[in-house]
Amino acid sequence: MSAIRLRLGVIGIEHLHLFEMVDGLLNVGAETVCHAAGDGPLTAMYEGWRPESERRPVDAVLADPSLDLVVLAGVPSERAGMALAALAAGRHVLSAKPAVTTLDDLDALDIVGAGPARWWVFFSERLCNRAVNEAIRLVHAGAIGEVVAVTGAAPHTLAADSRPEWFFDPSRSGGILTDLITHQADQMTALVGHFTPAVMSATVENVATPHHPEFQDLGRVSLRTEIDGRVILSDHHVDWLSPAGLGTWGDVRLVITGTTGTIEVRSNIDVAGESGAEHLILVDADSARRVDCSGVVIDWAERLRTDIELGTDTFVSHVHTVDACRAAIRAQRAAEAFRDR
Incomplete structure (x- = not known):
């Protein structure tokens, strides 16, 4: 069986970590489908790098049923809300750090992200x-x-x-x-x-x-x-x-x-x-x-791709994600x- 080709949507382009996350995923066969972001130098850089990615409103990115993974790199205080919306729409979520900035938002993500159907994880230095x-x-x-x-x-x-x-x-x-x-x-x-x-x-x-x-x-x-x-x-x-x-x-x-x-x-x-x-x-x-x-x-991107495809848990566990975020907050x-x- 051939590996799936992950279809990516990006929400928020406020941090250079986005480029590292997307590049890693491209290296394991992902494709950039669309993005939602305000005007700015990083958005211009991203659109020059990934011209095939269509700029859309946030709601249109979330509503696209063809997307496998939403990558978040917006303003940190907004990432948890976007993650909850993406998870509710049936998408997996990879976030820049910090993925969440309040304990209340973390508690909400702990409940939603703990289910077996969808991953909520963040990208850290350790991975690369x-x-x-x-x-x-x-x-x-x-x-x-x-x-x-x-x-x-x-x-x-x-x-x-x-x-x-x-x-x-x-x-x-x-x-x-x-x-x-x-x-x-x-x-x-x-x-x-x-x-x-x-x-x-x-x-x-x-x-x-x-x-x-x-x-x-x-x-x-x-x-x-x-x-x-x-x-x-x-x-x-x-x-x-x-x-x-x-x-x-x-x-x-x-x-x-x-x-x-x-x-x-x-x-x-x-x-x-x-x-x-x-x-x-x-x-x-x-x-x-x-x-x-x-x-x-x-191999972080390959492990994440495999987890999304097979429903395995090799990239990083939900408990790990919550523990790290909770300690920092x-x-x-x-x-x-x-x-x-």
């Missing part, structure tokens, strides 16, 4: 980074014993002049933790499984963006979770402060501490070290060594409550 994927595989293989602590750092480049107005409004963007910690919460869930952490401390600040006083350019959260009696601590730092001289958008790192070893991932760059990206350093009882990740297969709410008290 070979070193992160290899780190998760090594942890599951027992390379560093039991995971006891995880530290993540994800500085980003602000490039304020290129950002739309909604980006600086936490009520529309979700805030820095809801947005950027989603990546790290997704990694935690992939590493340790069902993940319902307690927020031990959380903070958001504006330290270097005075022209946008409501904007949050720095955020931190400490989490504690217990799985089968085992405590796992995690600390996560995010910011919009990457210096121009770095050479990439952010020096993103992941450090996993186990009972018998450690793993460090340097996702984008090894500052003043080895060239390229996707670096992994493993330390165990035998040695400290770099692990070549160049042969790791990036709860961290954001805790930080804002502390700041406002």
Whole structure:
């Protein structure tokens, strides 16, 4: 039996992650059918790249029964509503992160998305980074014993002049933790499984963006979770402060501490070290060594296509999606409550 050719509809073109999502799906045979988006530089870029995609109103995209998958990359605060509408129309949904910005919307998506008929999932860095994927595989293989602590750092480049107005409004963007910690919460869930952490401390600040006083350019959260009696601590730092001289958008790192070893991932760059990206350093009882990740297969799009075709569950589970989103939103709410008290 030949694989199905996924027919894609896009709603919202407000983030560059859309291009990465669509490109991955095109590589496994998908076709771009239509899109709904306002005018803007990213929409113009998309229409130049995918001229066969017909621009339609949102309702017309949702009403097209030929579509298999709706890809969402609009304003973050609007994504959950669009996802609920797409699921109600019988479509699978792949969303840019953050896929949801409030706990009420997450609860609604948890109910609707938990059914067997349709997928609601979001796209994260983990899916397309070979070193992160290899780190998760090594942890599951027992390379560093039991995971006891995880530290993540994800500085980003602000490039304020290129950002739309909604980006600086936490009520529309979700805030820095809801947005950027989603990546790290997704990694935690992939590493340790069902993940319902307690927020031990959380903070958001504006330290270097005075022209946008409501904007949050720095955020931190400490989490504690217990799985089968085992405590796992995690600390996560995010910011919009990457210096121009770095050479990439952010020096993103992941450090996993186990009972018998450690793993460090340097996702984008090894500052003043080895060239390229996707670096992994493993330390165990035998040695400290770099692990070549160049042969790791990036297959997220193929797994999603197969799940849609066969009704399997190989891409990412609904529980995983909800756990990651809930952890990020709860961290954001805790930080804002502390700041406002």
